[in-house]
Amino acid sequence: MHRARGPASTGRGRCPGYHVGCSSPSATTATTSTRPMQFRPCIDLHKGKVKQIVGSTLSDLEKGGNAKELLTNFVASESPSHYAELYSSDGLYGGHMILLSKDAETQRVAREALRDFPNTLQVGGGVDARNAGSYLDDGASHVIVTSSVFKNGELQLDRLETLSSxxxxxxxxxxxxxxxxxxxxxxxxxxxxxxxFASLKVDQDSLAHLSEYCCEFLIHGVDVEGKQLGIDEDLVRLLGDYSPIPATYAGGVRTLQDMELIKGLGRGMVDATVGSALDIFGGTLPYKEVVNWHRNEQVGAGRTS
Incomplete structure (x- = not known):
């Protein structure tokens, strides 16, 4: 396998700089009128395999969950490195690779993809202050964090501050x-x-406060994610109105019309992920059509990916 010609590795602590998400909240807000919407690709890993799973059916099987409850839309025969190569060759960066299980094989193939195609993917799933640096050293452009900064449903701001530092x-x-x-x-x-459920409400105040510790938000509309039933318009509108930094929305995207709807509601602050609907994941929406849509957005705004 050859290595893709992605952005050169810049070392831990420096942003590769291929999208607006690295800006400060104030600088990003000032550029929203010219910021083009982006298609952010994804790779979901479970038990070492690339899968499309209805996220709301996930449970911790290691703690007694019932495997029969897991609703899987697609299981790929290709490795995560295959998809990382595809995204890199198409000039798509800032996509996310989420590790949905804690097994050794998932770790192995995930880190292989990061090393083969450095600075192509963000990585999340079990990330905390102890292991975040190793993912960046292996080639992740960014690390994504959720559960490790919460305890008993409460945001632990000291953990977020530590990780950000x-x-x-x-x-x-x-x-x-x-x-x-x-x-x-x-x-x-x-x-x-x-x-x-955590106690943290997603609203103008929380988005403004938390943007001081990170350069982007990743937000799945959990009620519609993986179901191809259309997007959560209210959630996208909320992000477009109040997020001071770029936010990647995922959930329910099934057509290019949905991408256009997100572009309008997102007001230059919301990018989008498409998962189960793509033909590369068993759906009917041609991946190449979404890539072409993305490229047209960048050209129309005077940018290239």
Missing amino acids: VVGRERLVLDLSCRRREAGGDYYVVTDRWQK
């Missing part, structure tokens, strides 16, 4: 994947494989 704000992405407790209600962060 260890890896640098410009290399840290905070996962605020969320869902509503009740129809029409507020959005609350969910942790531990999206099984537990």
Whole structure:
């Protein structure tokens, strides 16, 4: 396997600089009118395999969960390095690779992909202050953190501050994947494989405060993720209105019309991930069409990926 010609590795603590997410909150807000929306690809790893799983059905099988409850849309025969090579060759950076299980094979193939195609992917899943640096050293552009900065449903700000200090704000992405407790209600962060509600509400105040510790947000609309039922418009609108730094939204995208809808609601601050709907993951939406859409967005804004 050859190594892709991605952005050169810049070493731990410095951002590769291929997207606006490395800016400060104030600088990013000032550039939203010209910032093009981006397609952010993904790789979900479970038991060493690339899969598309309905995230809301995940449970900690190591702690007695029932494997029959796990709803899987797709299992790939290719390795994560295959997808990393594909994304890199198409000029797609800032995508996320999420480790959904803690086994040795998942670690092995994930780190292989990071080393083969450095600075192509962000990595999340079990990231904390002890192991974050090793992922960056292996080639991750950023690390993504969620559950390790929460305890018993409460945000542990000291843990977030420590992690931000260890890896640098410009290399840290905070996962605020969320869902509503009740129809029409507020959005609350969910942790531990999206099984537990945290007390943290996703709103203008929390987005502004937390943006001081990270350079991007990753936010799955958990109620629609993996179901190809359309996007959570209210959540995308909230992010477009109030996020002071770029946010990557994932959940329910099934057509290019959904991408256009996110572009309008996101107001230059929201990028999008497409998973189960893509033909490379068993869906019907051609991956190449999404890549071409992404390229047209960059050209239209006077940028290239």
